[in-house]
Amino acid sequence: MPPELPFLPFALPDTGEEEIAEVSEAIRSGWITTGPKAKRFERDFGMFLGDTQLHCMAVNSATAGLHLALEALGVGPGDEVITTTHTFTATAEVVRYLGADVVLVDVDWRTLCIDVRQLEAAITTRTKAVIPVHYAGLSADMTTLMAIACKHGLKVVEDAAHALPTTSDGRLVGTLDSDITVFSFYANKTISTGEGGMVVTRDTSLAERIKVMRLHGINRDAFDRFRSTKPAWYYEVIAPGFKYNMTDIAAGMGIAQLAKLPRFVARRQYLAERYGERLASLPLLLPALPPPGEIHAWHLYVIRLTEDATISRDALIQALSDKGIGTSVHYIPLHRQPYWRDRYGLNAQMFPHSEAAYQRMLSIPLFTAMDDSDQDRVIAALYELLS
Numbered sequence: 001m002p003p004e005l006p007f008l009p010f011a012l013p014d015t016g017e018e019e020i021a022e023v024s025e026a027i028r029s030g031w032i033t034t035g036p037k038a039k040r041f042e043r044d045f046g047m048f049l050g051d052t053q054l055h056c057m058a059v060n061s062a063t064a065g066l067h068l069a070l071e072a073l074g075v076g077p078g079d080e081v082i083t084t085t086h087t088f089t090a091t092a093e094v095v096r097y098l099g100a101d102v103v104l105v106d107v108d109w110r111t112l113c114i115d116v117r118q119l120e121a122a123i124t125t126r127t128k129a130v131i132p133v134h135y136a137g138l139s140a141d142m143t144t145l146m147a148i149a150c151k152h153g154l155k156v157v158e159d160a161a162h163a164l165p166t167t168s169d170g171r172l173v174g175t176l177d178s179d180i181t182v183f184s185f186y187a188n189k190t191i192s193t194g195e196g197g198m199v200v201t202r203d204t205s206l207a208e209r210i211k212v213m214r215l216h217g218i219n220r221d222a223f224d225r226f227r228s229t230k231p232a233w234y235y236e237v238i239a240p241g242f243k244y245n246m247t248d249i250a251a252g253m254g255i256a257q258l259a260k261l262p263r264f265v266a267r268r269q270y271l272a273e274r275y276g277e278r279l280a281s282l283p284l285l286l287p288a289l290p291p292p293g294e295i296h297a298w299h300l301y302v303i304r305l306t307e308d309a310t311i312s313r314d315a316l317i318q319a320l321s322d323k324g325i326g327t328s329v330h331y332i333p334l335h336r337q338p339y340w341r342d343r344y345g346l347n348a349q350m351f352p353h354s355e356a357a358y359q360r361m362l363s364i365p366l367f368t369a370m371d372d373s374d375q376d377r378v379i380a381a382l383y384e385l386l387s
């Protein structure tokens, strides 16, 4: 690797003076916890999704949002919640927070989203909900999934951590017919607030429960207390809630990032298309494309080595790293993680698609702040190592 080239990570946030201005304004205003910026971010988010009927609730992580979503839906001990093995542990851990059990199923080989036939086969009388993950930013098969959920009376919570913005049948994820959708603003997601998330629902009573539980089970948030006609010191605790509210410092970043999202989307699409064209002749299985006219968020660009490749996945990751190129693996499947494996007696044979994908996959650099020459470095390195 020529020594003058800096290390190219697989992801980096894209922030600038706009984020600094919004965050500084929050700090200078003296209101740094949940307040006017969080409200504004929620309103802007609803406007981005283009549906005024939606309740958008900012929280301090998507993990917190998924927990709140399942709590509001009444998931508890004795219940089962189905999701895929090919996800981050946060998707499943929230089920255990509530004392319910996780049922993991395999993914579709091509999309790495939930295999809807496996979903239907895993439903029991205890199944309460399903959590589809829109893997890498491509929508799960929501039409089939919603029909199955409807037929069996299951709740649906979308893990949309990768899916801003993603469409299914021309509709943005967040406006579909599921019960609740949860987005993430973790550092490497398509927009970031450092840490943060957004819970979205059309159901007013679910929204009320989520708002109460995200702030200690108090029936009005702190900001409202200062504007209400009731005395400022008065509040009521109606449940043992959580501490999951988003600060105005984080929300300031979110406001600035959301305003840039249309540009971010275009850049990610451009980079993904360019990878698609230039890597086509290598011994790689490239990511599944969305159906014509649908939006893929391209949070991740996941390639898989085919049988023809003469280098192993681990050796390829090491060789790229030696050339100053960062990669990652999304994900080490949950069935391989000690906690999930041991609790549910899982093994690789139960999840052939996830397992085979895991052994051959890597995520290569894709982020809006990289320029074409950064991408050319990745492409050239892959040519050198694979052809």
Ligand SMILES: *Cc1c(COP(=O)(O)O)cnc(C)c1O
Pocket: 060, 061, 062, 063, 064, 087, 088, 090, 091, 133, 159, 161, 162, 183, 184, 185, 186, 195, 196, 197
């Ligand atoms: C990032 C991520 C989460 C968790 O998001 P946080 O905001 O970090 O809590 C959940 N599920 C998936 C699929 C993710 O990629």
